[in-house]
Structures are given as structure tokens and as C-alpha cells.
Amino acid sequence: MSGPAGAYWCETLLIDGAPVTGVRLETGPDGRLSRVTSGTGPLPGDVRLGTVLPGLANAHSHAFHRTLRGRTHADGGDFWKWREAMYELAGRLDPDRYYLLARAVFAEMLVSGFTAVGEFHYLHHRPDGSRHPREHAMERALAAAARSVGIRLVLLDTVYLAGGIGAPLAPEQLAFGDGSAAGWLARWHSLRAALARDAAGDTGTNADAGTAAGGDTDAHTDAGARVSLGAAIHSVRAVTPDAMREVLRGLPAGVPLHIHVSEQPRENADCLAAYGRTPTGVLAGLGALESRLSLVHATHLTDEDVALIGASGATVVICPTTEADLGDGIGPALRLQQAGARIAIGSDQNAVIDPLLELRGLEAGERLASGRRGRFSPAELLAAGGRNGYASLGLGDNRLRPGEFCDLVEVATDSIRTAGSLPGQLPLTATGADVRRVIVGGRVVADAGVLVPGAAAGPAGSLRPEVLLREAFAALDSTATAGGTDTSTTAGVTDTPAPGGRP
Numbered sequence: 001m002s003g004p005a006g007a008y009w010c011e012t013l014l015i016d017g018a019p020v021t022g023v024r025l026e027t028g029p030d031g032r033l034s035r036v037t038s039g040t041g042p043l044p045g046d047v048r049l050g051t052v053l054p055g056l057a058n059a060h061s062h063a064f065h066r067t068l069r070g071r072t073h074a075d076g077g078d079f080w081k082w083r084e085a086m087y088e089l090a091g092r093l094d095p096d097r098y099y100l101l102a103r104a105v106f107a108e109m110l111v112s113g114f115t116a117v118g119e120f121h122y123l124h125h126r127p128d129g130s131r132h133p134r135e136h137a138m139e140r141a142l143a144a145a146a147r148s149v150g151i152r153l154v155l156l157d158t159v160y161l162a163g164g165i166g167a168p169l170a171p172e173q174l175a176f177g178d179g180s181a182a183g184w185l186a187r188w189h190s191l192r193a194a195l196a197r198d199a200a201g202d203t204g205t206n207a208d209a210g211t212a213a214g215g216d217t218d219a220h221t222d223a224g225a226r227v228s229l230g231a232a233i234h235s236v237r238a239v240t241p242d243a244m245r246e247v248l249r250g251l252p253a254g255v256p257l258h259i260h261v262s263e264q265p266r267e268n269a270d271c272l273a274a275y276g277r278t279p280t281g282v283l284a285g286l287g288a289l290e291s292r293l294s295l296v297h298a299t300h301l302t303d304e305d306v307a308l309i310g311a312s313g314a315t316v317v318i319c320p321t322t323e324a325d326l327g328d329g330i331g332p333a334l335r336l337q338q339a340g341a342r343i344a345i346g347s348d349q350n351a352v353i354d355p356l357l358e359l360r361g362l363e364a365g366e367r368l369a370s371g372r373r374g375r376f377s378p379a380e381l382l383a384a385g386g387r388n389g390y391a392s393l394g395l396g397d398n399r400l401r402p403g404e405f406c407d408l409v410e411v412a413t414d415s416i417r418t419a420g421s422l423p424g425q426l427p428l429t430a431t432g433a434d435v436r437r438v439i440v441g442g443r444v445v446a447d448a449g450v451l452v453p454g455a456a457a458g459p460a461g462s463l464r465p466e467v468l469l470r471e472a473f474a475a476l477d478s479t480a481t482a483g484g485t486d487t488s489t490t491a492g493v494t495d496t497p498a499p500g501g502r503p
């Protein structure tokens with residue numbers, strides 16, 4: 001699904017955080033910008049937009065955690081207690097239900113202003129660890145869900161081998177495992193080929209397959225890149241240093257790699273006890289700290305960790321609403337940026353899906369911890385939401401230059417939240433409720449909270465994310481007492497979806 005050649009004219013466009021008036025964006029059939037002209041008027045046939053931000057990336061998501069929103073707040077406890085509820089939920093997901101849920105969650109992301117998502121995916125197999133009847137059924141469910149609504153997906157397929165340092169997978173974690181690093185690598189390469197085949201069947205070309213379509217180093221940035229494949233190591237809790245070394249050796253260069261790091265003090269303590277190093281220190285010792293790596297959370301770091309990450313040019317994905325919700329703590333985001341790291345944002349458990357609230361949370365954490373305002377400038381916040389997130393996902397710079405994706409987010413400047421706001425300060429005033437048209441790959445895919453026909457759910461699916469969410473909840477809650485059984489064999493997501501349609 002490539003975008004049509006055409007042009008958008010923006011009354012105001014925030015380029016590198018600075019408002020520029022009268023910007024005309026021409027797009028090619030590959031959905032990328034072909035020409036950018038500022039200080040000009042619209043031409044006949046241009047789609048006229050108001051105030052526009054570059055596309056915003058959700059660099060860390062677990063779509064299925066969305067189901068826990070509003071269902072764990074009375075329980076108290078901490079991250080570890082919340083995790084028990086998450087495991088119970090994971091056991092009830094089969095490919096069909098996973099598709100329905102991911103489609104709804106991706107739709108919610110899209111209408112809220114996220115144009116791209118990095119889905120940190122580890123629900124690979126059936127609850128007992130056995131394979132789904134259809135090869136890569138869960139991963140293809142995610143890909144089909146993203147294609148269905150029009151969001152740009154980087155599937156961060158995750159290696160997850162242990163239940164903790166020195167501990168085997170617990171029974172409720174068996175669905176995540178592949179036995180060994182070699183097992184995961186074999187599945188990753190097979191998945192890459194399968195996604196390429198699906199994309200070719202979906203579009204008649206392999207242009208949309210991203211990493212899956214081509215060579216090892218630059219295929220991730222192939223023309224369409226609507227669905228592409230990245231990689232993730234779950235954490236030092238779930239993968240030993242030896243297994244990480246094998247993964248690093250077997251993973252093609254240029255593929256974005258993500259890992260959870262130091263979200264909880266206990267992880268640091270366990271890691272120090274086992275390996276004599278912090279999680280960041282373990283990664284440094286393996287040579288894994290490099291620009292393609294994204295460290296998620298990085299909440300509890302030593303000064304040495306901050307220096308190592310900063311010097312490597314890696315990205316740190318802060319997930320402010322999740323970290324607040326789970327009581328994780330406030331990570332040293334500004335110190336990391338000052339040390340040289342790029343800061344991106346993620347919605348993680350999806351208790352909140354709103355790029356602007358994540359950006360505000362990033363700044364709010366810094367202010368609360370320091371007692372000072374203006375820690376991240378509004379332009380730096382937009383960079384975290386836009387270009388740093390895109391870079392983290394291997395999607396290029398996203399600075400609205402020719403050759404980059406035509407991914408845009410129009411924001412209302414006349415709402416009760418934004419009236420009177422200077423355009424450059426919208427990251428601190430607007431919310432996802434102010435998002436109007438959302439453009440991915442040169443195509444309008446959402447408008448004022450609703451998916452746009454032709455780019456979206458298709459004739460059998462609603463265009464309203466809330467309807468899709470209710471549908472997904474109904475399918476999932478029906479398994480709560482019946483027990484989740486995998487009924488997916490050849491139906492539902494087992495088929496390649498028709499272009500623009502649901503499977």
C-alpha cells in the first residue's frame with residue numbers, strides 16, 4: 001500500500017521544532033517526499049492542512065497490554081504484581097484474538113497521532129510453548145493488523161529464553177521462548193521471508209516488505225516500509241550474555257535492535273550478582289552498545305551507565321506514562337541526552353496512548369525531579385517523538401526532507417486545550433484529542449478520531465477505533481472463563497489480507 005503521488009500544503013509546519021509557514025510537500029508513488037517548498041501558497045488540487053507536526057513514532061509498545069487498562073488500578077502492588085495479570089492475559093490470546101486486539105490498538109495509536117509503532121513482540125507460540133498450526137501466525141496477525149489500519153509497523157521480534165537470571169521459563173512464559181538463540185535466529189530469518197511473501201501477495205510487489213524484502217543491511221528502508229522487521233532482546237533477565245552474543249552475531253547489520261534495560265532495581269541487583277556488571281555494563285562488554293541499539297526505560301542507571309550509553313550514540317526509549325503508572329521511577333533522560341544519547345518515547349503497556357502526553361510526561365518527570373522548568377525544549381520534545389523515534393526503528397531521519405517518508409500529524413490549534421498556544425509549544429498543550437488528519441506514506445489514514453476508508457479497516461471492519469476495541473474485548477473476555485484455546489488453523493488471520501481489508 002504505497003501512497004499516491006500528490007501534494008499537501010501546510011499552513012504551518014514544524015520543521016525541527018520551528019514553525020515554518022506555507023510549506024508545500026510533494027510525494028511520490030512510494031509515499032516519500034519528493035520536494036519540499038516553504039513560503040509558498042497552495043496549488044489547485046493540493047490537500048490543505050492547518051498546523052502540522054512530523055510523524056510521531058511509538059518506539060515501544062506491547063499492544064496486548066492495552067487490555068489491562070482500567071483493570072489493575074485497584075490492585076495496588078508494583079510492576080511484578082502487574083506482571084502476573086499480564087501473564088494471565090497472554091495465555092488467552094490466539095492469532096485471531098491477537099489480530100483483533102492489535103488492529104484496535106494500532107487504530108487507537110493512529111488517531112492519537114502515532115504514525116509508526118515499534119511492537120516489542122514476544123507472544124510467539126501457544127501457551128504450552130508449542131507452535132501455532134500456521135507458521136508465524138502471531139507475527140502475521142500483527143502485520144495484518146497494521147496493514148489493515150494503515151500505521152507503519154516495525155515488528156521487533158523478541159528473543160526471550162529464560163524466566164530470570166539462572167531460571168528456566170515459568171509455565172506462564174512458555175509461549176515466549178524459542179529454546180535457544182539459534183532457535184530464535186532461525187525463526188527470525190524464516191519470519192523475514194514469510195513477511196516478504198505476504199507483502200508481495202498484499203501489493204503485487206515486494207516494495208512494502210521493508211527488511212523482509214531485500215538484503216541484509218539496507219532493506220529495512222525499502223520504499224514502502226509499511227511493515228518491516230526489527231529485533232529485540234527481552235532483557236538481561238530473559239537472555240544470557242552468551243545467548244546475546246550469538247544473537248548479535250546472527251542478526252544482519254542495520255536491523256534495529258531493542259532491549260529492556262534497568263526498569264527495576266531488582267534487575268540491576270540480580271545482574272550484578274550474576275555477572276558482576278550492571279545490565280548496561282553487560283551490553284557494553286558484548287559490544288552491543290551502538291547506534292542501532294535502543295535501550296527501553298533505562299530508569300535505574302549508574303553514572304558509568306549514562307556515560308557508556310551516551311558515548312555509544314544509542315537511543316533510550318523513555319515510556320513516561322507507563323513508568324508513572326507502574327511506579328518504576330524517573331529515568332535520567334536529560335542526563336542521557338546531554339551525554340550523547342538520543343531520547344525517544346514509547347507507550348509500552350498502553351495504559352495511555354497519546355504521543356503528546358508521553359512528551360509532556362517526559363518533561364514533567366524532569367521538572368519534578370529537578371525543581372526547574374524547560375528541561376527539554378519543545379523542539380527537543382518533538383525530536384524525541386519524531387525523528388529520534390523513527391531513527392530508533394530504522395525508519396530514517398523523519399525531518400521532512402526529500403527522500404524521507406511523508407508521515408504527518410495535523411493538530412487543531414483552536415480547541416479548548418490549544419487555543420492561544422504558540423505552534424512551537426503544542427507539545428506542551430495539545431493532546432491526542434486534538435489530532436486531526438494523520439498521514440502515513442503520503443496517504444490520509446485517519447481524520448478526527450476515525451480511520452479513513454480506503455486506507456483503513458475495509459468493508460468488514462469499523463472505522464472507529466472504539467468499536468474495534470469493544471470487538472476485541474468481547475472476543476477476549478469470552479475466553480476468561482472458557483479458557484483460551486487456539487482455534488486458529490486456516491481461518492481468520494491465517495489468510496493474507498486483501499489490500500486494505502481485514503483478513
Ligand SMILES: [Zn+2]
Binds near residue numbers: 060062260348349
Ligand atoms: Zn516493554
